[in-house]
Amino acid sequence: MSEAQPGVRRTRNPRGEGSRLRGEILDAARELLQEGSGAVTLRAVARAAGISAPSIYRHFEDVDAVLRAVVDEAFADLARRLREAAAGASTPVGRLVAVCEGYLDFAREQPQRYRLMFGGVWDASAGADEAQRAERAGMGMDAFAVLVERLAECVEAGASTSADVPADAVALWVGLHGLADLRTTTPLFPWPEGLADSLVRSLSRLDEGPLREA
Structure with missing residues (x-):
């Protein structure tokens, strides 16, 4: 420019x-x-x-508003990518795994944008009044809803034993975010092969069936 x-x-x-x-x-x-x-x-x-x-x-009105708009666009893009990832699989477990892989891919491919989304550059709560805090609490919920939907589908199909889908979806998001963030900040750590699969299976309470479609 x-x-x-x-x-x-x-x-x-x-x-x-x-x-x-x-x-x-x-x-x-x-x-x-x-x-x-x-x-x-x-x-x-x-x-x-x-x-x-x-x-x-x-x-x-200020740089805070500019960054908020960038964050909103980033979360909308993430939600879109997760839905597209799910659409490419044909089983409930396959769709959930594709969504989780799409999340990790997004974080890896766009590290600065991802960092902004989760407070690494812009703090959504800083200087916000009560009304703004309440409104900003909903940031990223469209993307989170994709995880909830896909996990609920696995429960309905009998592939997951989750008894509290929203809570387990939060745990899954926390796990994905932690892995994505640590992979960026500690790239030299010897990350075990298959770690993401183990994380998804455990936090989603999936059965021992295959995670990926043949």
């Missing part, structure tokens, strides 16, 4: 194209996060987008 030159003003988007500028702002924020070059500030985002910092205020 080109940086705005001193004394040169960015051409204003025609009427009705304000959403394009909003998208460019989010693209710039994502690029900065991917580079991992330092703190994401309004000034840095503006430079990356080739606009003046005040131009951002027409779409976002």
